[in-house]
Amino acid sequence: MANLQESKPRLVVSKLGDDISTDAIYPGRFMATVLPTETPKLAFADDTELNAKLNSRTLPEGSVIVAGRNFGCGSSREQAASCLRGHGVTIVARAFARIFQQNSINLGLPTVICPELEADAGDELVIAGDHVWNETKGTKFATVPLPAARQAIIDAGGLIPYTRKRLLESRA
Amino acid sequence: MGMTVAEKILARASGRDSVRPGDVIEPRVDLAMSHENGALVINQFLEVYKDTGLEPKVWDPGRIAIIFDHRVPAESAKTATNQKKVRDFVGAQKISKFHDIRGDQGGICHQILPENGYVRPGMVVVGTDSHTTTHGALGAFAFGIGATEMASVWTLGSVLNVEVPGTIKVVINGEFAEHVSAKDLILHIIGKLSAEGANYKVLEFHGEAIHRMPTSGRLVLCNMSVEAGATAGIVPSDAETLRYLHETAGVTGQVDIVQPDADAEYEQVVEIDITNLTFQIACPNGVDNVKPIDAVEGTKVDQIVVGSCTNGRRDDIAAVAHILQGRRVADGVRLLVFPASWKIYQECMAHGYIDDLVKAGAVVMNPGCGPCLGVHEGALGDGEVALSTTNRNFKGRMGNPKSEVFLCSPAVAAASALAGHIARPKGEPHGQPARVETEAGCLEAW
Numbered sequence: 143m144a145n146l147q148e149s150k151p152r153l154v155v156s157k158l159g160d161d162i163s164t165d166a167i168y169p170g171r172f173m174a175t176v177l178p179t180e181t182p183k184l185a186f187a188d189d190t191e192l193n194a195k196l197n198s199r200t201l202p203e204g205s206v207i208v209a210g211r212n213f214g215c216g217s218s219r220e221q222a223a224s225c226l227r228g229h230g231v232t233i234v235a236r237a238f239a240r241i242f243q244q245n246s247i248n249l250g251l252p253t254v255i256c257p258e259l260e261a262d263a264g265d266e267l268v269i270a271g272d273h274v275w276n277e278t279k280g281t282k283f284a285t286v287p288l289p290a291a292r293q294a295i296i297d298a299g300g301l302i303p304y305t306r307k308r309l310l311e312s313r314a
Numbered sequence: 315m316g317m318t319v320a321e322k323i324l325a326r327a328s329g330r331d332s333v334r335p336g337d338v339i340e341p342r343v344d345l346a347m348s349h350e351n352g353a354l355v356i357n358q359f360l361e362v363y364k365d366t367g368l369e370p371k372v373w374d375p376g377r378i379a380i381i382f383d384h385r386v387p388a389e390s391a392k393t394a395t396n397q398k399k400v401r402d403f404v405g406a407q408k409i410s411k412f413h414d415i416r417g418d419q420g421g422i423c424h425q426i427l428p429e430n431g432y433v434r435p436g437m438v439v440v441g442t443d444s445h446t447t448t449h450g451a452l453g454a455f456a457f458g459i460g461a462t463e464m465a466s467v468w469t470l471g472s473v474l475n476v477e478v479p480g481t482i483k484v485v486i487n488g489e490f491a492e493h494v495s496a497k498d499l500i501l502h503i504i505g506k507l508s509a510e511g512a513n514y515k516v517l518e519f520h521g522e523a524i525h526r527m528p529t530s531g532r533l534v535l536c537n538m539s540v541e542a543g544a545t546a547g548i549v550p551s552d553a554e555t556l557r558y559l560h561e562t563a564g565v566t567g568q569v570d571i572v573q574p575d576a577d578a579e580y581e582q583v584v585e586i587d588i589t590n591l592t593f594q595i596a597c598p599n600g601v602d603n604v605k606p607i608d609a610v611e612g613t614k615v616d617q618i619v620v621g622s623c624t625n626g627r628r629d630d631i632a633a634v635a636h637i638l639q640g641r642r643v644a645d646g647v648r649l650l651v652f653p654a655s656w657k658i659y660q661e662c663m664a665h666g667y668i669d670d671l672v673k674a675g676a677v678v679m680n681p682g683c684g685p686c687l688g689v690h691e692g693a694l695g696d697g698e699v700a701l702s703t704t705n706r707n708f709k710g711r712m713g714n715p716k717s718e719v720f721l722c723s724p725a726v727a728a729a730s731a732l733a734g735h736i737a738r739p740k741g742e743p744h745g746q747p748a749r750v751e752t753e754a755g756c757l758e759a760w
Contacts (some may be wrong), residue, residue: 161510164689165710176396291477295475
């Protein structure tokens, strides 16, 4: 899990269901666009309402998208993680698909695994310690910590600095 | 305690005597594959070297493969520029396994790797494509990664912080009914396991039906294992693997196979008897929304696609050509056929399949990913329905969120092309018995 250990409430800007694919997050027809500076405007391009909300530049800092199980299933396209990272959102899902979650860790998109999560758009969440508190509904849900090996990549600031460090160590 | 195939491969690749699920390792990579998204890998690779004072140099140019397939020939200036960037990098870094847009060497990455003998049993293969699972059909441990992860592999030659996945043993017994194929089987398995049933797991395929199955069918099973969320699909290498590598892929010399230990520990065992398995269709908008054909028979279709890394091989096109031979695609239906490689294209020409297809009304396209992911050719109109032998049917997958995609086998695609709606293959053209030549000469594959 990313460094989210503060008690500031976060607004849920959208609630999504199970099996949200990378085709939904970043449609294949935009795959020739690769730069992290250009991918955010295409996030959820086929979901007009969510795309407009993300691009409105009015989202409160630390906003959250909540989702069901298997978020990010499908393609390995890294744009699906980079486009969301560019909006500064945190994804809290009941479970993530493997490649998407690894891409998120590698690029520094904050993801939180919360298997029993119940939250709706407009709710306010506090993510702290090993729980997500739904302040609006007065409920609390346990999160699943990332294995230490993956947390190490996050702590290094992503896979590029992590790899750079290893490269320099190997040449030392 | 014994090890599964994945555990044996990962133990060797990480220099250990044994590994268990959950162990964190850094396996050495034997083969690292990218396609057009190599352009993004290059960006991230150069970023790793930024401000280090070191000259950017890939760890082993002989172990990197780059194959252009997603948008060939380029559909836009942006794609052409990305391809040019990759071409320049390949030249500068002396990357040897590069397949450009050429009729004598091109095709879809997941066909080019096997048919050129790049993949061997026991290898660790990574690819910046989720369908890299395909290569488990040759007994390798092969999995999809993102572009940044690949930049790390290009730098260090290993994958950092991999957790050894647990393995689900899938045992397939019985024999396929006529025209029922590996595609129907894997759709059935995905429907049973669900789209996340194998997330962070390996599917290891066993059973008499797998032993008899030619490599072309095994590639289908492993290709779509990722649609159940699997990290990898693996068919333990055997005599058929060696036959394919030596006879089809031109591999010479000794090839060692990797079998699981008799006392390997599996997290789950799934047994399926395929004797009564009928044609399976994945319905919109999920690959695990699988129904027997009865449920959707008669659904009108506008476009039918045969091809992709799943079902664009010679056996697939042969099955379609045999059903279409001497007949005509229904009015109002567009049938697009994409052979998975130019080698396959040439074999299909030599066997007369291309002639049969074109005379029946099919449009035979150049090898490539085509409309599978909505980036290139064969776009769908608003409200249109596609039936496809490809691997995904998420909303908007073929480029238009106002269209729908059903997934099926090549034989069902062919029968449906004749009918104009989803239909099961019935009987044979001209009253002749089915005779589909497979690479292995095995008829039971169909």
